[in-house]
Amino acid sequence: MIYVDDSGAVDRGIIVYGWLEVRPDRWRYALRAILELRKQLYREHQIPPAMELHATKFVNGRSRIAATTGDGAEEWKTLGRVVAEKCLRVLADDPDIGVGAVWRATTATGRAYHEERGEVYRELVTRWNDEHRAADSYVFISMDGDGSDRTYFDAHRSMSLDTRHVIEDPMMHDSGRSQWVQMADLVAYTVYTHLNRHQGNQFGWEWYEDYLRAKDVNGAPEEI
Secondary structure, X not given: OEEEEEEEEXXXXXXXXXXXXXXXXXXXXXXXXXHHHHHHHHHHHXXXXXXXXXXXXXXXXXXXXXXXXXXXXXXXHHHHHHHHHXXXXXXXXXXXXXXXXXXXXXXXXXXXXHHHHHHHHHHHHHHHHHHHHHHOOOEEEEEEOOOOOOHHHHHHHOOOHHHOOEEEEEEEEOHHHXXXXXXXXXXHHHHHHHHOOOHHHHHHOOHHHHHHHHHEOOOOOEEO
């Protein structure tokens, strides 16, 4: 099982896909760890388990995730970064969860950027298919979305059925209702921060090294 989300920015010229992966027979155990994390966040910070944790918003103080947080954006940022590190620590410590990421530098903008992001995903899906074909195993992919962007469906359907080890189209989830997709979003955001270092995100420069590198199935974010 793979849960994937994208990050990056046109103005920074970076495309990132980050993901979590878990074996089907260990899925419920890994999910329990995430759900226990959400209970902890409620006990310690009064963040409802149903509150969506969208990294770009809560880490940068653009989203008020707890009613008890003060009205200042700086307080929201402080809480958001504490929460992000607690989430990353759970991912780092859980033996059933693996993470990974790929990225590409680009000068594309507008529609061309969107198309290149789709190309990166197609290459990523092809990699997963080749890996699972070689291992004689199969993979099912889930991601954030409502199904309106055909890019991801087309990437799956372009593969030859005779050699295909990626099962079905990608399963689209409303990120607000999927703890897995929210964690995949945080992985993608963390890798983006690791790659795109500037003073505004210095707080997260070491998050990848501190929490995710040891769990990265490829050893490091791979440029494709």
